[in-house]
Amino acid sequence: MTGTMPALERSEALALHRTMVLIRVFESRVEELFKAGKLPGFVHTYLGEEAIATGVCAQLSPDDYITSTHRGHGHALAKGMSPAALMAELYGRVEGACRGRGGSMHVADFSLGMLGANGIVGGGFGIAAGAALAARHRGTDHVAVCFFGDGGINKGTFHEALNFASVHRLGVVYVCENNQYAQFTARSRTTSVEDLAVRATAYGMAGATVDGNDVAAVSAAAAEAVQRARDGEGPTLLNMVTYRLGGHYVGDAEVYRDASEVEEYRGRDPIQRWEETLAERGWLDSESRATVWDEAAAAVGDAEERAEAGSLPDPESALDDVFTPVPAATEGFRRGAVQAPPAGDPDGETPETRRMTFGQATVDAMGRAMRADDSVVVLGEDISWGGNFGQFRGLVDEFASRRVIDMPISEAIIVAVAVGAATAGLRPVASMSFVEFTLGAMDEIVNQASKFRYMFGGQVSVPLVLRASDGVLRSSASQHSSSLEGLFTHLPGLKVVAPSNPADAKGLLRTAIDDPDPVIYLEHKKITAQRGPVPTGDYRVPLGSAAVVRAGADVTVVAYSAMALNALAAAERLAADGIDVEVIDLRSLVPLDFDTVVQSVARTRRAVVAHEAWCFGGFGAELAAQLHSELFGELEAPVARVGAAPAPIPFSPPLEAAVVPGADAVEAAVRTVLA
Structure with missing residues (x-):
């Protein structure tokens, strides 16, 4: 286990102490407020794990990204969120970081690179990889850190994300906060290996096990991993061994662990250990220690007062930010107009149109979008070879693998990476082949893509297109013949389009790529070879225009x-x-x-x-x-x-x-x- 003492400057060492104390004081007060009935919802505190968020985030710049968990208050504070914004969010106030939309499990501040705490175990694996992909696409050395608990290490998306990040040598650091319990179940009952860092070996990436209650060791390991990521040397898995001093949530009866075990780990308290180290170095005495704790208490007290005095959201605003406000469409076909194929020869072709198949029309739309905007990227299965119906044929020849990215047969990671890339500034088009395959990514579609904008208080848009082939084609049978648009239309936050002809296919896809929200773009398999007249220029069909x-x-x-x-x-x-x-x-x-x-x-x-x-x-x-x-x-x-x-x-x-x-x-x- 890594535990060497780095050569920290006095100012750095004291800054680590202040951050850990702020997290401890904040979480202790939150626990009291929740028990007093002042906070709605659920609360999962970070008590006992303060060294990890503190040591890791100390190595990050404001432009670096983190993804967080349902136990995310410590990550938020360590990344720079103000106690006032965080406390107001826990109170459900409009002054909160997410305007009261997210609450304890979904705090976020995209201005700080905090891409959201996530109530879904392992929800950040692919999102962090997508953010790192976006950083590399823009030519920066920004790094993404994914915090997750040891319970998430057995999720399929953990393995899918590490594989993808390693294949592309992305600048991601995966930080496992190994508090030894997956909710209520001991790790030994669910995980086949003792040292979780060995799982990095399977994906050809660096890995290390670290004493997560030693902030100096955490800081040193994080510094090495972050620098490796900045230097283009790929991802790292850090197994930070720690222990949560509270239950899984505030109010947890904790019948699954002995009180003696908890007391044993209280003796390894990361703050107490660091204070002893600072005192030994002559950098902390009783007076300066008291000052740090008093300042933290004052900051948390002020945050509480502000939250108590804050405003509850107006019920009239309940539907705000489901979608990004966009100006009324003025381009493309006129809303409600009778639209027949353009007049011309018997096939409907004119000098202003060209007969194309459905697939050729989508290639035309994609090419135009990619030439106009470098942030448009395509990712999916077999797309370098044109896709299952030729919708991407020739794009890799023009735009190369930097923008036409072949993905593993792993639908969940395709969508998760697209979500992360979209929140970090790209406009991904994610291809899922057949619509049935989207079912392997429903968590990413339902809990991430469709909810991010609303859940995080309108801070971020998720401009991605998820295309899939749907419908029945020549005895394709049950698992390749479904029409699942009803699933997607049921979900607030998703837009859904389903063109019937090549001209609309081109125009709707151009609009979908421009749109700031996630769009499900459905291409019926039966008509992908259909030919029809398509305007040769660049145009758009407005969404919401029959x-x-x-x-x-x-x-x-x-x-x-x-x-x-x-x-x-x-x-x-x-x-x-x-x-x-x-x-x-x-x-x-x-x-x-x-x-x-x-x-x-x-x-x-x-x-x-x-x-x-x-x-x-x-x-x-x-x-x-x-x-x-x-x-x-x-x-x-x-x-x-x-x-x-x-x-x-x-x-x-x-x-x-x-x-x-x-x-x-x-x-x-x-x-x-x-x-």
């Missing part, structure tokens, strides 16, 4: 993606019987252009909502419910819904046809609402 692709008077069919094409086919058949169908292609599900839909249905008084996703609980159910609520009493018939039957998509063609709806199902639904 297209009336066929005007009609008798009934409105609302669809998107491949189902919009089925709706058009059904409308042409019905026209032969004198039925005039209006077809709306939503293009964007979140934000939703509900106005265009309502205006159409108010005129036709009949509506069909169609998608390929399962009907039960699908996006169409929400749209139908909103239409009934808005137009109740004006409709001539209930809104009809078209969607897949409630079964996994089968392999055999006749079974697939029985489950998955097409133009026939849309036609039948239209006839039903007209009956």
Whole structure:
């Protein structure tokens, strides 16, 4: 175990002492306030572990990054957050670091490089790697430090992140705060190795075990690891052996450990040990010691007074910062306009357009975005070879591996790295191949990407695009044929688009890349080879702008993606019987252009909502419910819904046809609402 005494200057040694004492006083008072019922939520204190945050953060510059944990108060204070901002956050006040949106487990200050405490165990592994990737992309030597507990070392994302960081020799330091308990379970019951640092060996990276209660040893080990990262020598895993003097949370009965064990570790208190060392050197006496503790108490007392006097958030602001405010779109296609293919030759090509496949249109959009903005990067599986449907073909030849990054088959780390890179200034486009594969990254999508802006009080935006191929294609069977847009539209903080043609694919992707929020960009597999006229210039299709692709008077069919094409086919058949169908292609599900839909249905008084996703609980159910609520009493018939039957998509063609709806199902639904 590393424990050598570095040659610290007196000022450095005393600064370490002041920070540790501030953390101790702050956490002790927080514990008292929580027990007195003054703090809402849950509190996990950092008592006994102060040396780690203090020693590590002492080696960092203001521009370096850290990710934190549910036990993150110490990290926040050590990185420079004021006690007042932190205490106000714990009180849920608008003066808090996150305006009361995050609370104890989600404190953040992006101006200090603190990319957020995380209530998800191991939530910072890939985010730190993404921040380090962004730092290298910008040509800086900024370092990312990921603090995590020993319980996180058995998470799959730990191994995925270390592998990725090592492959790319990223400037990340992984600091395991090994307090020997994963919540309530002793490490020996869950972990196969005693020395956690040996896991670094498997990934070809440096690793060391350090006495985490010796602030000098922590500082020395961190200094070496941080310098290695700055010098481009890759990541380090530091196993900091420590002990939490409090329970897993304030109020924990602690039945899982003996009181004698706790008392034994109180004798190894990091602050007491450091004070003894400082006294031996003649740098601390009883008077100067008392001054440090009194100053910390005064700072914490002032923070408490400010928090008590602070303002509670206005309930009217509860929906602020779910998305980043953006100006109304003025480019691209006109909202609600009837949009047919541009006039020209029989294939719809004009001098201003070129026939492209869906995949070629996305390559065009990506290339234009990457030429215009160096912060746009692409990462995903097999993308150097063009991606599974050619959506990235040729990009690596133009932009090289610095900006077209092949990722391991590890969806969680793809998204986590994208989130970290986005919060640190890049605009990543993360490719997930098939939409089913996003399920391996749902924690990163749901708990990180979609929540960061709101949870951290609007401090940060997460400008990333997550693209995936969805829908049914030629007996691909259950695990490669899903339509999961309903999962994503359910999540506040995510935008969702689903184009039906190459022109929209290009314009929507350009807009999605420009957007400051995370966008789920869904490409239906069945239409990736579809050709159509695409404007040759640079343009954007605004999000939240539906297209009336066929005007009609008798009934409105609302669809998107491949189902919009089925709706058009059904409308042409019905026209032969004198039925005039209006077809709306939503293009964007979140934000939703509900106005265009309502205006159409108010005129036709009949509506069909169609998608390929399962009907039960699908996006169409929400749209139908909103239409009934808005137009109740004006409709001539209930809104009809078209969607897949409630079964996994089968392999055999006749079974697939029985489950998955097409133009026939849309036609039948239209006839039903007209009956």
